[in-house]
Amino acid sequence: MDSVNLKKLAQILNLSVSTVSKAFGGSYEISPETKNRILALAKELNYQPNFYASGLRTQKTKTIAVIIPEIDNNFFTQAINGIESVAQEKAYHVLIYLTHEDYTKETAFAQHLQNGRVDGVLISLSDGTKDRSHLDLLTKKNIPVVFFDRVDEEAVATRVTTNDYESGYAATQHLVDQGCKRIAHLYFSKNLSIANYRMEGYLQALRDNKMPLSKGLVVQCTNDNKTNFNLIRALLSKNKRPDGIFSSFERLALHCYEVSEELKLKIPKDLKIISFSNIETAALLNPSLSTITQPAYEIGRKAALVLFDALEKNTATVPNEHIVIKSELIIRRSTTK
Amino acid sequence: MDSVNLKKLAQILNLSVSTVSKAFGGSYEISPETKNRILALAKELNYQPNFYASGLRTQKTKTIAVIIPEIDNNFFTQAINGIESVAQEKAYHVLIYLTHEDYTKETAFAQHLQNGRVDGVLISLSDGTKDRSHLDLLTKKNIPVVFFDRVDEEAVATRVTTNDYESGYAATQHLVDQGCKRIAHLYFSKNLSIANYRMEGYLQALRDNKMPLSKGLVVQCTNDNKTNFNLIRALLSKNKRPDGIFSSFERLALHCYEVSEELKLKIPKDLKIISFSNIETAALLNPSLSTITQPAYEIGRKAALVLFDALEKNTATVPNEHIVIKSELIIRRSTTK
């Protein structure tokens, strides 16, 4: 392919390559006249500056990476939407990396991204992530990193989350208010700070209501749907089964519905469910799930804005702060008597 | 940042840059001994080859672009998952571009991608797309393009879709079988070939059942939720309102539920609904929506595989064929009597 590049434009116009280049940079040392000639020809020939050449030269790529555990999840989908909206405004490009909750993959991605492929990184940690050295490497290479949702609490960086503790508390309190006596909690992982905060909110709400804390009612789930299903079936098959469930993860709540159907439990009569969830569509379809709905779009946007701020200031360090955007507690029929 | 590059490695080891470079290429003209020395040092210093330099040199980027109308949509989310699974296998990177159904944006993305940023493109057209010249440009620049779901029928390229006509037929037939006499169809756009096929299936099913075709029962929706809601409310408020709805788009079906709630219509007694949808979660939550569920993951995977095939063969032309992966008709309580 005889692609059209600066050299070609220069040849046709009898100008030097550097002159042509400057014209695109909008430099004021080029006469308006030649500038117009250049831009006109460029348009005509549909010139597109070679991305790799300019990237190599300037060390700026106009690209960010988004590393997330999974994409088949409404929270992350909406977050990407928010991130992308900012990227479009700033004329940046977005690379997506899915870890599938695999810490090894996360490390590999981060390692790879050190090669200067991107200007900055937005990340939501995968479950297994304990060590953050792979992310420190990025910062050392002048690539700023911003965390969202599943953040690294120890990181000296910006961390954007929702108010997990309060939400966990409110969700639990709601179940208490609806008369639940045995409230179970389903969570995803001990490694995730957000999961811990949600659980702390749950525990505190129980304490404040003088309700007994029972280990059997707190179920740690896994990354495997089948296992989770079985755990939940075990929970709901007990003699003294729970009459309320606070789930910190969308998919776990869905299993509760499946299991309830199997065990012929009536929702909300026998069991009231409230869950962190961003399935707005499901809520529309069925008013039987109360939710704590995270402002995923805004979280994504905010995280992206912080990152772009650093990029514009040309610094790899991002403010060391925790930004909280509040979730919404949406009560639906399921959990009212 | 004194980043570690080939030159540095070469200096430290007292070798030439090209020798070091070859070592990474796995070239057999390098002695195993020096090769090991080089690789060892590279590992120690955590060397990452500069992406832009090698991209510039080789004109290969190990990156593909995925252009889709929106991401807050389970079909596309699952498709991305499929695409990404192949990309990971092939060690490719994935850039995401969201057109938000805006043809202008789609064109701009395609224009931009001519600059060699990616090796290939996967695209699902936005609603407004009529002219495909922006995509032809890519092919001309040796960048293969594969279509999925919302394909360009005229394009001389691979087009991966589901069996839209048959599915439309089957969905309609199902409603007929359930006793519906006035079956409405909601569709998204005349410009989309898949929408047309779905509608043709619907029309043919009505004809085959000797049911009258009524223009008032076929509603073309828009890209705006509010407008769609109003259109559907108008449809369901009619004197002779439909008793069955076949929706070709997930979100339109959801509006039917909203409107039904408002108008106090009972589902499925007063109204049976079947829709194209990939909300597995919603289906779990509520068994009241029958669906035609597209194999989004497989469609994404297949499209990606075709693209990578072309990339591996180093050709910009992709087989001119239409690949069909069948959808699944999932009948749930809503549409049985």
Add this chain to the structure above:
DNA sequence: CTGTTAGCGCTTTCAG
């Protein structure tokens, strides 16, 4: 088996 050299397309001093 290793080194020299040229150049991918662009930006950016520095000279004119």
Add this chain to the structure above:
DNA sequence: CTGAAAGCGCTAACAG
């Protein structure tokens, strides 16, 4: 206001 030249980091032809 315009041009010449160097070089970003890498690869690949060609010599040795």
